[in-house]
Amino acid sequence: MKKYRIQILLGFVFLAGLLITFATVKEPENFSNSSYNSDPKGTKAFYLLLENTNQKVSRFQEKPYYLKGKRGSLLLINPGRSFSKEEAKTIKVWVDAGSTLVYFNDGLLQNKTDNLLSEFNVSVERFSKKPDNPELTPVLFNNEVKRLEAKAPLYFKSGSKGPTLDPVLVLEQNSVMVSFTSGKGTVYLSSAAGLMINSNIERSDNAIFLYNFILDLQGPVYFEEYHNGFESSLDPFTELKRSLSVRLLFLQLLLAGVLFLYQRGRRKRPAVTLDKSGKRSVIEYVISMGNLFMSAKASLLVLNLLRKNFKAEISSYFRKTNILDTGLLDAVKKRAPVKNTRIMYYLTDSNFLQVTNIQLIKYAREMEELKREVKINDRIKNKNR
Incomplete structure (x- = not known):
C-alpha cells in the first residue's frame, strides 16, 4: 500500500508540474528597451519579418562561437549586451574569412570602448564643430547624443593601421552608413537602428534602402537569439527549455525512469507480482512501462500545445494588419x-x-x-x- 501512496503522490506532483508549466510559460512583456513591448515591434518584429521572407535565417546560441566554420551575414541591430574581447575576436576572424557583418547601434557614444569596434581598429569620435561638408565625411549623429551634447556630431575614426572607411549613404537625422573591408569580408556600421525600428518611416527613402540592403544580404543571415527576450516569439521551444517549470517536468520524467529501473532490478519482489513460475508478473512491466510512456507522452503533448499556442499568437499579429x-x-x-x-x-x-x-x-x-x-x-x- 505504501508503494501506491508514493505513486499517487508522484502523480499529483506531475500534474502540478503541468499546471505550473501552463501558468508560467508565456510571452515576456514590457522589455527594458523602449522599442520592445508585448507586441512584436522594433528589432523583434524586424527579425520576425526577416524570417517570413525567402531569406535563410539562423539564430546563434548566446555566444558567437556558434559561427565558427560557417559563412554568411551577421546582423546586429542594437545588440542587448556588449561583446567580450574573446567574442569580438571570434567575430573578426569570422568576417576575415569572407563573411559580412552589419552592425547598427544607437548607443555608440555611451559605449566608446566597444570591443567589437576596437577589434576592427575603429573608434567613435566627436567633432568639436559640425563639418562643412558632412556628405563627404563619415559623420555619425545619434539622436540621444544630439540632445545631450548640443548637436555635437560623432564620426567613425580608423586607427593608424586600421581600415579605410567608405561612406555608403547619408541618412536622415544626419546619420551615415559606412563600410570597410576586413580580410576577405565586409563590415557595415551605422547608428541608423533607431531610424529603422523606432519611428514611422513610411516616406523614408533611406529606410527603404536600409531594409532592401538587409534583405539582399548574402545568406544565411545570422542574428543573436537571446536578444532582450524576443526569442520566446521566434523559438518558443528554446524558451520552454529555459523555463524552471519545464526543467522540473523533465526531472520528474527522469525520476520516473529511475524508479522503473529500480523496480525492475529489485531482488526482493512482493508476492503479488509473482506468477506461478515464480517470475515477476508481466502485468507489472506493462503498468510500469505504461506509466513511463504516458508521462513522456503528456510532457511532449504539453510542449507541442505551448509551441502551437506561440505560433498562433504570432499569426494573430500578422492578421492584425490584414x-x-x-x-x-x-x-x-x-x-x-x-x-x-x-x-x-x-x-x-x-x-x-x-x-x-x-x-x-x-x-x-x-x-x-x-x-x-x-x-x-x-x-x-x-x-x-
Missing part, C-alpha cells in the same frame, strides 16, 4: 531577391509591420474592392430574401 487576408505576406515570401526592388518595410507604434510596394498596394486595393463587392452582394441577397 497581411494574411490581402495575400501580402505570401507575396513577401515569394519575392525574388532582386536588388533595388523598392519593396519597403516599415514599423510603426500602432502596427506590427506594413509591407508596401506599387504592385502589392494595387493588389491589396483590388482585394479590398472585391471584399466590398461581396458585402454589397450579400446585403442585396439578404434584402431580396
Whole structure:
C-alpha cells in the first residue's frame, strides 16, 4: 500500500508540474528597451519579418562561437549586451574569412570602448564643430547624443593601421552608413537602428534602402537569439527549455525512469507480482512501462500545445494588419531577391509591420474592392430574401 501512496503522490506532483508549466510559460512583456513591448515591434518584429521572407535565417546560441566554420551575414541591430574581447575576436576572424557583418547601434557614444569596434581598429569620435561638408565625411549623429551634447556630431575614426572607411549613404537625422573591408569580408556600421525600428518611416527613402540592403544580404543571415527576450516569439521551444517549470517536468520524467529501473532490478519482489513460475508478473512491466510512456507522452503533448499556442499568437499579429487576408505576406515570401526592388518595410507604434510596394498596394486595393463587392452582394441577397 505504501508503494501506491508514493505513486499517487508522484502523480499529483506531475500534474502540478503541468499546471505550473501552463501558468508560467508565456510571452515576456514590457522589455527594458523602449522599442520592445508585448507586441512584436522594433528589432523583434524586424527579425520576425526577416524570417517570413525567402531569406535563410539562423539564430546563434548566446555566444558567437556558434559561427565558427560557417559563412554568411551577421546582423546586429542594437545588440542587448556588449561583446567580450574573446567574442569580438571570434567575430573578426569570422568576417576575415569572407563573411559580412552589419552592425547598427544607437548607443555608440555611451559605449566608446566597444570591443567589437576596437577589434576592427575603429573608434567613435566627436567633432568639436559640425563639418562643412558632412556628405563627404563619415559623420555619425545619434539622436540621444544630439540632445545631450548640443548637436555635437560623432564620426567613425580608423586607427593608424586600421581600415579605410567608405561612406555608403547619408541618412536622415544626419546619420551615415559606412563600410570597410576586413580580410576577405565586409563590415557595415551605422547608428541608423533607431531610424529603422523606432519611428514611422513610411516616406523614408533611406529606410527603404536600409531594409532592401538587409534583405539582399548574402545568406544565411545570422542574428543573436537571446536578444532582450524576443526569442520566446521566434523559438518558443528554446524558451520552454529555459523555463524552471519545464526543467522540473523533465526531472520528474527522469525520476520516473529511475524508479522503473529500480523496480525492475529489485531482488526482493512482493508476492503479488509473482506468477506461478515464480517470475515477476508481466502485468507489472506493462503498468510500469505504461506509466513511463504516458508521462513522456503528456510532457511532449504539453510542449507541442505551448509551441502551437506561440505560433498562433504570432499569426494573430500578422492578421492584425490584414497581411494574411490581402495575400501580402505570401507575396513577401515569394519575392525574388532582386536588388533595388523598392519593396519597403516599415514599423510603426500602432502596427506590427506594413509591407508596401506599387504592385502589392494595387493588389491589396483590388482585394479590398472585391471584399466590398461581396458585402454589397450579400446585403442585396439578404434584402431580396
